[in-house]
Amino acid sequence: MKGYFSGQDIGVWLRRLRAMSWKELLQLWRDPVLLFFIVYAFTVDIYNAGSGVTLQLNNAAFAVLDTDRSAASRELAGRFQPPHFNPLGLVGQESQGLSLLDNSDALFVLDIPPQFERTLARGEPATVQMQVDASNSVLATLATADATQIVASYGLETGIARLGFASTGTGQIAGVPMISNVPRVWFNPNQNDAWFMAISELLNVITVFAILLPAAAMVREKERGTIEQLIVSPLTPFQVMAPKVLAMTGVILAATALSLGAVLAGVFGVPVRGSLLLFFAATTLYVVALSGLGLYIATLTRNMAQASMLSILVLAPMIFLSGAWTPPEAMPTVARWLMVISPLYYYIDVAYGVILKGAGLDVLGPSFAGIVVLGGLVVGLGLWRFKRQFD
Numbered sequence: 001m002k003g004y005f006s007g008q009d010i011g012v013w014l015r016r017l018r019a020m021s022w023k024e025l026l027q028l029w030r031d032p033v034l035l036f037f038i039v040y041a042f043t044v045d046i047y048n049a050g051s052g053v054t055l056q057l058n059n060a061a062f063a064v065l066d067t068d069r070s071a072a073s074r075e076l077a078g079r080f081q082p083p084h085f086n087p088l089g090l091v092g093q094e095s096q097g098l099s100l101l102d103n104s105d106a107l108f109v110l111d112i113p114p115q116f117e118r119t120l121a122r123g124e125p126a127t128v129q130m131q132v133d134a135s136n137s138v139l140a141t142l143a144t145a146d147a148t149q150i151v152a153s154y155g156l157e158t159g160i161a162r163l164g165f166a167s168t169g170t171g172q173i174a175g176v177p178m179i180s181n182v183p184r185v186w187f188n189p190n191q192n193d194a195w196f197m198a199i200s201e202l203l204n205v206i207t208v209f210a211i212l213l214p215a216a217a218m219v220r221e222k223e224r225g226t227i228e229q230l231i232v233s234p235l236t237p238f239q240v241m242a243p244k245v246l247a248m249t250g251v252i253l254a255a256t257a258l259s260l261g262a263v264l265a266g267v268f269g270v271p272v273r274g275s276l277l278l279f280f281a282a283t284t285l286y287v288v289a290l291s292g293l294g295l296y297i298a299t300l301t302r303n304m305a306q307a308s309m310l311s312i313l314v315l316a317p318m319i320f321l322s323g324a325w326t327p328p329e330a331m332p333t334v335a336r337w338l339m340v341i342s343p344l345y346y347y348i349d350v351a352y353g354v355i356l357k358g359a360g361l362d363v364l365g366p367s368f369a370g371i372v373v374l375g376g377l378v379v380g381l382g383l384w385r386f387k388r389q390f391d
Contacts, residue, residue, distance in 0.1 A: 020243030041205045042255040046263050050198030057142040059086040060107045070117035079150050087285040101133045187356045193216040194268045206294045210290035215307045218298035236386040245291040275356030282350040289375025292382030346370035
């Protein structure tokens with residue numbers, strides 16, 4: 001069996017690598033649909049994810065069923081203010097509030113009972129009912145959490161005033177010892193959802209193309225009948241596979257640089273606190289690792305449609321097990337065990353650590369090691385399968 005470099009001069013090998021890599025770039029350039037898909041995914045798609053998806057409550061429509069009609073009830077209802085809440089006004093009957101919930105015209109109805117103000121004046125507990133449309137569980141959870149804080153704050157202020165204490169305006173009571181909880185938000189002090197969503201979408205797009213582009217490059221050879229020419233050429237399997245990985249990795253790195261500078265930093269103002277060299281080194285390792293998986297998929301399929309379908313079957317569990325959408329602590333035990341075999345899990349840790357936290361290799365070393373180990377296994381598997389196809 002001929003070795004990868006046996007009987008070949010290094011200069012000849014490098015010239016072949018350059019020529020084959022240029023061939024791959026030319027083939028990609030002659031595919032306008034795929035080029036458009038790449039540009040769209042690294043710009044418009046990331047912009048839409050950063051600007052159109054939020055994890056905070058915004059303009060939640062609600063109605064108030066105020067059967068007390070007192071100053072206290074109006075004060076409580078008036079604390080639900082935009083931009084988090086969108087008051088629809090008062091409803092006269094409970095059936096009207098339920099109709100708004102049934103028709104999805106309101107997210108919740110705040111039901112203030114009669115004698116609400118008098119009950120508070122007597123120092124007795126007063127209850128407020130909140131009927132929530134939980135068909136969208138995320139919005140319902142956010143609305144319930146925010147409403148609970150508003151009602152609790154109002155109850156605390158009312159109790160302080162009734163006891164004759166003066167509030168300092170910062171949650172403290174003058175002359176009364178209290179524990180003050182002062183949160184400090186690091187890395188994203190304004191808790192801007194666009195930072196998280198834009199970075200997360202960029203990492204997902206890199207993952208998709210790291211598998212899809214090498215697979216497409218190989219499948220095109222099959223569809224056009226040029227794979228037979230490569231088999232009978234004086235090229236080894238590695239010399240055929242390496243240019244595809246090299247060319248597609250270069251394309252993805254260039255698109256990532258464009259997205260990072262023009263969309264993330266330019267549009268959303270995402271700070272890059274760490275080393276760009278470290279980020280692109282991790283991206284290169286990650287893309288090369290998934291390229292081996294893409295080439296392995298290409299050896300199992302005969303056309304682009306089959307390769308795309310098989311890529312989806314691989315991408316779905318990889319993204320699910322990455323922790324991008326669901327925190328690892330919230331996953332079942334088996335899913336947390338399986339996360340260690342998802343390269344995206346380690347890449348997400350590196351990307352957020354470098355971009356937002358400014359972490360270095362001393363902190364991110366284990367995640368780098370995870371990418372290298374999994375990448376070596378995947379590339380080795382792809383090369384083995386590709387070599388078997390040549391043989």
